[in-house]
Amino acid sequence: MTSRERVLGWVAGLGLTAGFVMAFGVAPREATQGNVQRIMYLHVPAILVAYLAFGVVLVASVIYLWGRAAGADRLAHASAEVGVVFTSINIATGAIWGKPTWGTWWTWDARLTSVSIMFVIYLAYLLLRAMIEDRERAARFAAVLGIVAALDIPLVHFSVYWWRTLHQPATLLRPGSTPMDPPFVLALIVNLVAFVLLYGYFVAKRVRLLRQEQEVLA
Amino acid sequence: MTYARRSWIVLWKDLLSERRSKETLNALFFFALLLLFLFQFALGADRERLTAAMPGLLWLGFILSGLVGLGRAFLAERENDCWEGLLLAPGDKSAIYLGKVAGNLVLMLFVEAVLLVLFAVFFDVDLGAHPLRLTVVIGLGTLGFAAVGTLFAAMTAHVRAREVLFPVLLLPVQVPLLLGAVEATEAVLLGEPLGAVGHWLGLLAAADAIYLTVGILTFDAILEA
Amino acid sequence: MALHPPIRVIGLRKAFGAHVVLDDVSLEVRPGEAVALVGPNGAGKTTLLRILATLLRPSRGMARVAGYDCAREAERVRAHVGLLAHGAWVYEDLTPVENLRFWATLGGLPHGRDALSGALAAVELDRVADERVRTFSLGMKRRLALARVVLARPSVLLLDEPHAGLDQRAGKWLDAHLGGFKAAGGAILMTTHSFGRGLGVADRIAILAAGRLALDAPLGGLTPDDVRRLYEASVEDGV
Numbered sequence: 001m002t003s004r005e006r007v008l009g010w011v012a013g014l015g016l017t018a019g020f021v022m023a024f025g026v027a028p029r030e031a032t033q034g035n036v037q038r039i040m041y042l043h044v045p046a047i048l049v050a051y052l053a054f055g056v057v058l059v060a061s062v063i064y065l066w067g068r069a070a071g072a073d074r075l076a077h078a079s080a081e082v083g084v085v086f087t088s089i090n091i092a093t094g095a096i097w098g099k100p101t102w103g104t105w106w107t108w109d110a111r112l113t114s115v116s117i118m119f120v121i122y123l124a125y126l127l128l129r130a131m132i133e134d135r136e137r138a139a140r141f142a143a144v145l146g147i148v149a150a151l152d153i154p155l156v157h158f159s160v161y162w163w164r165t166l167h168q169p170a171t172l173l174r175p176g177s178t179p180m181d182p183p184f185v186l187a188l189i190v191n192l193v194a195f196v197l198l199y200g201y202f203v204a205k206r207v208r209l210l211r212q213e214q215e216v217l218a
Numbered sequence: 219m220t221y222a223r224r225s226w227i228v229l230w231k232d233l234l235s236e237r238r239s240k241e242t243l244n245a246l247f248f249f250a251l252l253l254l255f256l257f258q259f260a261l262g263a264d265r266e267r268l269t270a271a272m273p274g275l276l277w278l279g280f281i282l283s284g285l286v287g288l289g290r291a292f293l294a295e296r297e298n299d300c301w302e303g304l305l306l307a308p309g310d311k312s313a314i315y316l317g318k319v320a321g322n323l324v325l326m327l328f329v330e331a332v333l334l335v336l337f338a339v340f341f342d343v344d345l346g347a348h349p350l351r352l353t354v355v356i357g358l359g360t361l362g363f364a365a366v367g368t369l370f371a372a373m374t375a376h377v378r379a380r381e382v383l384f385p386v387l388l389l390p391v392q393v394p395l396l397l398g399a400v401e402a403t404e405a406v407l408l409g410e411p412l413g414a415v416g417h418w419l420g421l422l423a424a425a426d427a428i429y430l431t432v433g434i435l436t437f438d439a440i441l442e443a
Numbered sequence: 444m445a446l447h448p449p450i451r452v453i454g455l456r457k458a459f460g461a462h463v464v465l466d467d468v469s470l471e472v473r474p475g476e477a478v479a480l481v482g483p484n485g486a487g488k489t490t491l492l493r494i495l496a497t498l499l500r501p502s503r504g505m506a507r508v509a510g511y512d513c514a515r516e517a518e519r520v521r522a523h524v525g526l527l528a529h530g531a532w533v534y535e536d537l538t539p540v541e542n543l544r545f546w547a548t549l550g551g552l553p554h555g556r557d558a559l560s561g562a563l564a565a566v567e568l569d570r571v572a573d574e575r576v577r578t579f580s581l582g583m584k585r586r587l588a589l590a591r592v593v594l595a596r597p598s599v600l601l602l603d604e605p606h607a608g609l610d611q612r613a614g615k616w617l618d619a620h621l622g623g624f625k626a627a628g629g630a631i632l633m634t635t636h637s638f639g640r641g642l643g644v645a646d647r648i649a650i651l652a653a654g655r656l657a658l659d660a661p662l663g664g665l666t667p668d669d670v671r672r673l674y675e676a677s678v679e680d681g682v
Contacts, residue, residue: 065439120390128387131377135460141373144436148366148391151428155394159421163397217460220551227548235536238575298584299530302498306521307549314549 002208008201015194019045022187030184039097041187045195046090047115053083053199054122054150061146064139070214071207073139076146078206080125082199087119110164114157121149121156135214221313228317233324235294242290246283246329253279254336268341273404277396279333280360281389284326288367289384291322292375301375305441315368315437319430323364330356343407351406355415358422359399365429366392372440398422447510448473449523449599449630450495455504457490464490466654467504472599477621477631477644479662481674482651488634489529491651492601495632496526508599525597527605531584532591535577539568539587542576546591562590566616581608589617600624602633618643642670650677 023041030037060076063069094112095105106112125145132138236242257275261267268275295301304314338345345352370387374380399422402415412419450472457465465487472478480488493499494506497517506513509523533542540559547554563569566586576584585608592600600621606614621631621644635642642648642662648670650658657677662670 065436117390117393124387124390128373128377128383131379131383137376140439140442144369144373144432144440145387147436148369148429148432151432152391152394155421155425155428159394159397162417162421163401224549224551227545231534231537231541231545234541235534238536294534294536297535298533299528300532300534302526302528302530303532303546304549305498306496306524306526307546308518308521308551 005201005204005208008197008204012194012197012201015190015197019187019191019194022190027183027187028181033101036097036100039093041191043090043093043097044188045192046086046093048192049195049199050083050086050090050118051153052196053079053086053203054118054153056203057083057122057125057146058150061143061150064143065147070139071211073143074207074210074214075203076143077129077210078203080122080146081206082202084119084122084126085202086195086199087115087122091116091119108164110161113164114160117156117160118153121152125149135217221310224307224309224313225317225320228314229320229324232291232294232318232321236321236325242287242325243328246287246325247332249286250279250283250329250333250336253282253333254340258340265342269343272337272341272343273400273407276333276337276403277359277400279337280326280330280356281363281392281396283329283333284360284363284367285385285388287325287329288322288364288371288388289381291318291368291371296375301441311438311441312434314441315372315433318372319364319368319433322368323361326360326364327357330360345407347409348406351412352403354412354419355399355402355406355422358419358426359395359402362395362422362426362429363392365426365433369429369433369437369440372437392425394421395425398425447507449509450632451505451507452491452495453505455491455494455506456502457487457494457499458502464654465494465501468651468654468656470649470656470659472630472632474628474630475625476646477625477633478647478649479642479645480632480634480649480651481670482634482657486651487654488651489603492526492528492603492632492634495520495599496524496528496601497521498526523598525592525595525600527585527588527592527600527602529603531588533576533584533587536575538573538575539563539590540572542587543591543594547594550595552595558594562594563587565593565620566590566613582610582613585609586613589620593620598629600629600631600633602631604636605633606635642667648673650674652677 019041023038027038027041029035056079057076060072060079064072064076091112094115098107098112099105125142128145129138129142132141257268257279261271261275292301295304304311307314334345337343367388370384370391374384374387377383398418402418402422405415405418406412448471450470452468452470455465455468456463468487468491470478470491480491482488490499494501495508495513497513497520500514508520511519511523513520532546534545537545540556540563543559543562544554547559552558560569560572563572566589568583568586568590571579571583576587579587585605589605605617605621609617625631625644625646631644633645635645645662648658648660648662648665649656650673658673660673665673
């Protein structure tokens, strides 16, 4: 582990601790939902960081196709893996929140549906990488898929949103429907920053491992 | 000019080969017929239920037969290593991509027309009320499907487990196309004007444009096997 | 032309992962010269041809065709090279004429019926010009591939086992054609298994063993038996 990685790891750990304190100690108990609402401090940063991760995959993929730099490919690979992990955290916490709130683990709500489609797309992306032995070819093909996948996200989002809202009234979970009080917002922001740091730590670690793997095999 | 001619020669080659061998078309017609039976068994004889599920079934049929057809799109290029020749051909490789997309589009539209007739006959659905509207919707949906499908078919042509990997890559990515096409088809079959589904048509057109653009820009990276 | 030899390879290395296929190979082919590349299976002959044809990128070292770098100036290299690869690049459900028309159009070459018929006549496929390739023997497909290569009028020919699958007559025709090609200043690099036929047009022999160039010598005055002895000695040393 490099020293830069170690520093990033410690800072991310501190951030997560602070986020934990904010979520359970500082932010007040939400009036209607109760303590269950606190899962939001995990749920929302996870998906925002996942979007960040897939955005990085897009940029790294374009850079790879442009100049064929192996580093860009490793970054795309690592970022996609971490993005999938954070997406699954988002989906799992959503289900845990949904059970007491909606009375069901899963519903074909617009956001749940579009996030799970995104999840499947990037799982397929990782599958493609795993199934191609030639590293250079895997990198090229994954880069193309990484671009298609990222551009597909807004299409998925709009189509699923229209598809659901044209059939049923607006869902419970609508962003911006009620303005949040400052303590809630602050707790959310602290957790978001901590998650971004955690993302950076994971990606740095994975990129280094991928590089070492490739050096051993070369 | 030479670009268009090169796209055209790829399209010409694919359609001529298909007309001679009829390998893909024969299999797809039979497959389409089998799908009809499957839908009937799955939903029972209840006419109303069938009619309600009609747009979804129609596109399920299009997509399943499209998956089978597209999966074969690059077999001929592999057979005698023609792939190498395509790669070494001078000039912009996207001409080859567009030729391939056009060939797949023609093939899929052909099979879709047959499926439509089969649906009309066996499920007693009135498809002829607004043929132009239906054509627009099906054309937009199928174009995007062919554009991204051709790209992924080329990508998986060299992978050992391509029969599995191809649908696994393609199906989730084209969920927006499927949703848009099904919703717009439903509206058109109910007699609504195209304006009522303008947002869906816009989404389909945007998807078509995105997939085609990415395909044009990245196809040479895929050809380079 | 005098400044840039048709083919120049210096210190070429190609590795697939940990597997080294070519190691420090240097070779030059001059205008009007044919070099036969000999070696056991897996010695790297085809890999060398594929790098020169820009189908593969070298791991290290330099490969140039007509002065252009095979890795960085692939598009220019492709304009000079005619490749007869292992696969015949034919579409089974098209006729020979249609196959030629496809490749000629794609390559931006003249694709009139006359030009195509002439190329088919040269490989004696004109009588079956309108039959489907699916019914052809391997040798006929190879001849069709030759017609396609010839059509592009390359200045450098890269031939992978050109005599494989050809009968006596077609082999003779090929040798005569390659002789004419050399006389016009073209350069040829060909792999071969058979010492008799394959060496007929070659001026020099290059022996590849385990990815290394074991011998690069003029062929003048050597009998096929001499070559065989040289080959066996080099291959044993190389392994």
